[in-house]
Amino acid sequence: MAKKNVRIHALEGxxxxxxxxxxxxxxxxxxxxxxxxxxxxxxxxDKKYCPSYAQPAIKWAHSVCNFATHVRAGVDKEGKVKVNPLKASKRAARGR
Ligand code: SF4
Known part of the structure; x- marks a missing residue:
């Protein structure tokens, strides 16, 4: 039986x-x-990479990375972009 939440090694090859x-x-x-x-x-x-985006620094240069699983961009009352950490329960629910 297949295991749930098994992480696929996305940098295969x-x-x-x-x-x-x-x-x-x-x-x-x-x-x-x-x-x-x-x-x-x-x-x-021994180095960490992102299979979704080849240049993570550029992805974060202007705002919050839209592929990120740990934070979401929000806009405050003054219109500034805020980084909101996702709660663990929400992260778990996304994995279902
Ligand atoms: S935050 Fe964005 S760039 Fe960084 S690892 Fe996650 S998806 Fe990749």
Whole structure:
């Protein structure tokens, strides 16, 4: 019987090259500090990468990463974008 919530190794077929980690013809950059807690982070040879986005730093440069599983962007009363951590229960519910 298949196990629930089994994490698929999403960087299957990736290989380390002189330029960096190559995955599906794209050179991957390591995740940034803001990615900490995101369920999409995958470790490859002691470094952490995001299979959903090759350049995590750029994804976070202007706002909150829209692929993130650990935070959501919200807008406060002054119209500024706020980072709202997702509660553990909501994260668990998304996995159903
Ligand atoms: S989905 Fe976004 S927050 Fe998550 S690891 Fe990738 S770049 Fe980082």
């Amino acid at each position: 990736a290989e380390m090259t002189a330029e960096g980690l190559s995955y599906k013809g794209v050179i991957m950059e390591t995740v940034v500090e803001k990615c900490d807690g995101c369920e999409r982070v995958v470790e490859f040879e």
